[in-house]
Amino acid sequence: MRKEIKKNTALELNPNVSVDCVIFGFDFDKLNVLVINRDYANGVQRALPGNLIYDDEHLDQAANRVLEELTGLQHIYLEQIGAFGDPQRISKESDRSWLQSIRAQPDARVITIAYFSFVKMEDYQPQASSFAKSAEWIPINDIKELAFDHYEILQAAKSRLKQMIKIRPIGFNLLPEKFTLSQLHKLYESILDKPLDKRNFRRKIQKLNIVMSLKEKQRGVPHKPSQLFMFDKDQYLRLMQNGFDNFGF
Amino acid sequence: MRKEIKKNTALELNPNVSVDCVIFGFDFDKLNVLVINRDYANGVQRALPGNLIYDDEHLDQAANRVLEELTGLQHIYLEQIGAFGDPQRISKESDRSWLQSIRAQPDARVITIAYFSFVKMEDYQPQASSFAKSAEWIPINDIKELAFDHYEILQAAKSRLKQMIKIRPIGFNLLPEKFTLSQLHKLYESILDKPLDKRNFRRKIQKLNIVMSLKEKQRGVPHKPSQLFMFDKDQYLRLMQNGFDNFGF
DNA sequence: GCTCTATGTGTCATTTTAACACTTTCAAAT
DNA sequence: ATTTGAAAGTGTTAAAATGACACATAGAGC
Structure with missing residues (x-):
């Protein structure tokens, strides 16, 4: 048994x-x-x-x-x-x-x-x-x-x-509160497993208005310091409600 | 127990x-x-x-x-x-x-x-x-x-x-072998639950090359008879393999 | 031959996409 | 003080895709 x-x-x-x-x-x-x-x-x-x-x-x-x-x-x-x-x-x-x-x-x-x-x-x-x-x-x-x-x-x-990354701005969950666009870019490349053009990526992300640029920069990096960004939660929720179906890279 | x-x-x-x-x-x-x-x-x-x-x-x-x-x-x-x-x-x-x-x-x-x-x-x-x-x-x-x-x-x-209808040509399964573009159009409207512009729909479908026009027309209908079409299976399979991700209406 | 009904067709303005290269800013090393 | 290395940041253009829009046509039934 x-x-x-x-x-x-x-x-x-x-x-x-x-x-x-x-x-x-x-x-x-x-x-x-x-x-x-x-x-x-x-x-x-x-x-x-x-x-x-x-x-x-x-x-x-x-x-x-x-x-x-x-x-x-x-x-x-x-x-x-x-x-x-x-x-x-x-x-x-x-x-x-x-x-x-x-x-x-x-x-x-x-x-x-x-x-x-x-x-x-x-x-x-x-x-x-x-x-x-x-x-x-x-x-x-x-x-x-x-x-x-x-x-x-x-x-x-x-x-x-x-x-999912094509229909929802997932970075919200995977990145810390403050992040750089390069980090976000790298995240998308990791998930999609292919290189994405830097300029086109930045343009597309910024048009969605889901990221807000802070008055703050990276510090202590041995190269040009990057602008820091945060997600704009309101805009994110608005997008989600309207059934947002194109985030395609 | x-x-x-x-x-x-x-x-x-x-x-x-x-x-x-x-x-x-x-x-x-x-x-x-x-x-x-x-x-x-x-x-x-x-x-x-x-x-x-x-x-x-x-x-x-x-x-x-x-x-x-x-x-x-x-x-x-x-x-x-x-x-x-x-x-x-x-x-x-x-x-x-x-x-x-x-x-x-x-x-x-x-x-x-x-x-x-x-x-x-x-x-x-x-x-x-x-x-x-x-x-x-x-x-x-x-x-x-x-x-x-x-x-x-x-x-x-x-x-x-x-x-699914946005990423796969589903009509294949839901329609008979020979069908009209109006039937396909109506199918998409039923699934998406919203009206789609007739001309734009036809243009978009035809660009994919998944439908082939037959030499045959509808008969016995009390209006202008419609051209009949079939799906092109090879083209369909080719599209599916290349991970076809935009069929968006 | 008249009427009814669904078919079939083109243009244009706007938006979106993809491809592409150089200058800037900082830290670290010399 | 100067140089070096490393990543950040930025704009244009040509091609393609989208969305809005209106009228002539072919057949069946009367």
Whole structure:
């Protein structure tokens, strides 16, 4: 018998449904993703933060709870990517042996609902706990494999991010309050994974009026100091409401 | 005790995960959606075709199977919309009483994975079976309520369709092999839910080279007969491969 | 042959895009 | 004090895309 009898208590995990989170961060040079490391027989393996949901829990809440339990990150707006449900998605040998050490029903079919978000890296210092041995930011392009089907989920998240940047001014979430246009430019290049003409980029961004130039400049840099900017929240909200559908580079 | 002991046989339904399908059709005038009718104590209620998945089944396969079982539609490319997982999503009284008549574990938490697709209405005459009393095309704008959270799912599907039409030439799937530009025009207006300038629409479509004009005209219409067109499959595939991201009306 | 109805067609002003190179400002090193 | 290195900042032009707009045409039914 593989499944246990399941009582209807509020705090019971649902053995068939999990959530996984892809959290993007930007270090002014490249995109990073938040991963946890877990011990297993033959070493350490990376995975996205994720776990089973409780039976009476909203999916979105579950994603937030799990993310916090494993990495300490709180109060993050997570957006659903979709469900991943290959019946074999958790049956690699390294995954199975690990599941046996942490799950009451390690052989249950599990479908997972993936979520993603993007944050200012500086604001969130990951703090591992629960079954995560550690939690850290890893450059996206350095990731060659992950547990379960998490690599596939990561690719889906990247492609959603790429789409999303064309219809929403995402920089808001990934950059600190004050930033330079070069940093924003680099962010767009990192996400779209292609070079963008500097002058055309600046023209296009400025026409949207979502950035306001401050009276302040960078200091201590060994080159011409850059103007600092902030996002204009009102203008941002106005754009979003009018269903803004062209931010295409 | 709400859940039964669950054995690990291949043909067992997973009590926690279902799929639901939103199938759009176009009758040359407006968008329709395929719904099933089910009997319950106080009458008839409409629902999207959907049901539990088997424990060893891919989600996509489950969606295809369920759609066929309930409506007879086969061989349809279904695209995932996402997961819907409100813990209360199946607890309206009318839904519960109906579930008790068809489910082994009517009180289990069920999350559903929604799929959508669009077909040529003429090619698919719905044939109800299983617990569907009937299956039929209903104009989208006539639908005011559906079972469970299906109305919400329908809205999500509509909004995905609206997005998708901006990045893919969807007419391929919704129109018969030979069609007129006016029909295509009307289709775009129905999906986008706003009028589009006739001349600008025609110019834009023709520039893409995805439609080929035939040597054939409409016959028997009480007005100037329209030129017939077909889609150019090669050009379509070429466009799709190059990641075609602007079809914006 | 008259009427009704949907088809089909072109222009122009405005906006958007893509391509492209040099000067400026600061810190650090000499 | 001068030089050097490194990134910031800035404008023009040609080509393409967009949006607004009105009237002649072809067939069916009477």
